[in-house]
Amino acid sequence: MILKEISVDFTSPVPVYEQIKRNIKHIIAKDLLKTNDPLPSIRELSSFLKINPNTVARAFRELQQEKIIDGRPGKGFWASSKKPSGKKKIEMLEDEFNKFIEKAVDMGISPESMKEMISKYFREEK
Amino acid sequence: MILKEISVDFTSPVPVYEQIKRNIKHIIAKDLLKTNDPLPSIRELSSFLKINPNTVARAFRELQQEKIIDGRPGKGFWASSKKPSGKKKIEMLEDEFNKFIEKAVDMGISPESMKEMISKYFREEK
DNA sequence: TTCACTGTATCAATATGTTAATACAGTAAT
DNA sequence: ATTACTGTATTAACATATTGATACAGTGAA
Incomplete structure (x- = not known):
């Protein structure tokens, strides 16, 4: 699972949600996540990182707006098929x-x- | 005078003090201000831009810390003696x-x- | 000294950004 | 329908960044 590829530094001035975004982008850029591969759920990742689900949700929402990932309630998130080449x-x-x-x-x-x-x-x- | 080379956009998300810093840096980089040439005084620039003197002071202080300009109380600020190589x-x-x-x-x-x-x-x- | 200018320091008001608490709503399998 | 997962929305608490009001202090010339 890609869960262990994700980590945050709580002492960093870079916000946690931003660190998560970068983590995911790098994971996708390195092809550790291919098109339609599932991401961890918001709650799974938030409890893994011991943070509030909203923080993960914000990261995922922004990645979705950037068309990097896609998702739906009840189904979770996955690497978008419309990733820019x-x-x-x-x-x-x-x-x-x-x-x-x-x-x-x-x-x-x-x-x-x-x-x-x-x-x-x-x-x-x- | 270089005053008219300096302008800020109050609708920008970039803080005013940061815009001032960039203005000064570009002015010096383009040699519009040579070594030891005086900058406008904090109050002169602040009234020109219609902002608080502290905002200009912050820009100047940080530029001084970056050794781009130098200054002293009672004397004002001037372009640092170190030529921008x-x-x-x-x-x-x-x-x-x-x-x-x-x-x-x-x-x-x-x-x-x-x-x-x-x-x-x-x-x-x- | 006094004056008219310099920059500096302190604190408060404001704005913005970040994270959390909590409740709500969609999906699918049973 | 129930259950157990998903994501979403609202609001508040908190932290940080930015700017301003105001008073203080240095410099040099009249």
């Missing part, structure tokens, strides 16, 4: 990304420096 | 950049794809 995801980001690059260019930052920033981010990320 | 500029962008990368990660985009997006931008640019 890798290409779609990049297209979704590209506008925002180009704005960012333009600002960087405006400041005189080279493409090499930008790539270096990416590498740095992932080196520091554990 | 390429590295400095990158630091200024880094917060924003990291948020972007985080979002990309959340979408399951690999570092390689991100670098590819940068290359693509510059290939198409010229």
Whole structure:
């Protein structure tokens, strides 16, 4: 079960519902959950994490709005079949990304420096 | 004067003090303010923007902590003596950049794809 | 000193965000 | 219909972030 892939840090400034969202996104991005695979129920996950069901419900609701998962009362939630493909995801980001690059260019930052920033981010990320 | 380079959007979810910080950073990054050039005083800027002096003070204080500007009571604030090198500029962008990368990660985009997006931008640019 | 400007500190009001308590409602198997 | 699960909605408690009112303190020139 993917339950043990999910954990939250109560001392983090990142809200618990946001940590849950990221957990699920990463799980789906890594294909640990494929299309139509069931997620743990709201109550199952909330009692596993020892938090209020509403907190899990908020995470699931927002993921549903983002079309990452889908769900129905009485049936639970599952990985959506309408997940955007890798290409779609990049297209979704590209506008925002180009704005960012333009600002960087405006400041005189080279493409090499930008790539270096990416590498740095992932080196520091554990 | 750089006063007219500074504006805030009161309907934005981005706090006013944060908008001021970004304004100043961009002004310095674009060399509209060079080393030791004076910034508007806290009260001057606050009355110009019609906000409380404390809001401007917070922006300036944080910029000072980030070594982007310097200041003293009775003297005002000025652009820090440390010329914003390429590295400095990158630091200024880094917060924003990291948020972007985080979002990309959340979408399951690999570092390689991100670098590819940068290359693509510059290939198409010229 | 006095004055007119600087920035600083403290506290309160307000707004926003997060989580929990609790009750309600849908689904499906028995 | 009963049971045992699902998700949903409402409201309140709590925490945090943002901004403002106000008073205090430093600097330098007249």
